[in-house]
Amino acid sequence: MNKQKRYEIFSRWRDDNPHPTTELEYSSPFELLIAVILSAQATDVGVNKATRKLYPVANTPQAIYDLGVDGLKEYIKTIGLFNAKAENVIKTCKMLVELHDSVVPDTREALEALPGVGRKTANVVLNTAFGQPTMAVDTHIFRVSNRTKIAPGKNVNEVEQKLMRFIPKAFILDAHHWLILHGRYVCVARKPKCGACMIEDLCEFKDKTEI
Structure with missing residues (x-):
């Protein structure tokens, strides 16, 4: 070609x-990050159904971390691989609170250091949340x-x-x-x-x- x-x-x-733009529903870089982590081997429609219930209750790193793994599972149990994803999301929220002042980083290296975030997820966040050509x-x-x-x-x-x-x-x-x-x-x-x-x-x- x-x-x-x-x-x-x-x-x-x-x-x-x-x-x-993405079909994932979000209103902040953090909401987008969590939605993309949850979307691995799942549909955007399925993720949106879960986050519509989750985000009104908890949509910051501290708030989701405070839910704990079991508390988070209640909101995302309709999504595939929800057990592993709950563990990763809680660990990611802990790192965001402790290492990044609860702000989603805008560099590939920092994003890929978060549990559950690989190259593809980092690329989505860098592109969609931060306008980087990835x-x-x-x-x-x-x-x-x-x-x-x-x-x-x-x-x-x-x-x-x-x-x-x-x-x-x-x-x-x-x-x-x-x-x-x-x-x-x-x-x-x-x-x-x-x-x-x-x-x-x-x-x-x-x-x-x-x-």
């Missing part, structure tokens, strides 16, 4: 959705990047590096949201909806569908 095609793809996505490669972005040939790679790190290198600078800040939304609703895993795709003529996927 060449530069012109990539530029046109992202131009179309921008024209269709000029201000994309690329959080999840299953949707990995699939879209390989299927369309925007940035094919054998693993998430390779895809991330290629996306950061290939995506025109004008689009880099919002690119990961457009890619996720495209993968979630159009270029879906089992059978992509090529017939309803606004970039079908630019995509280099060989086995296009009629739908």
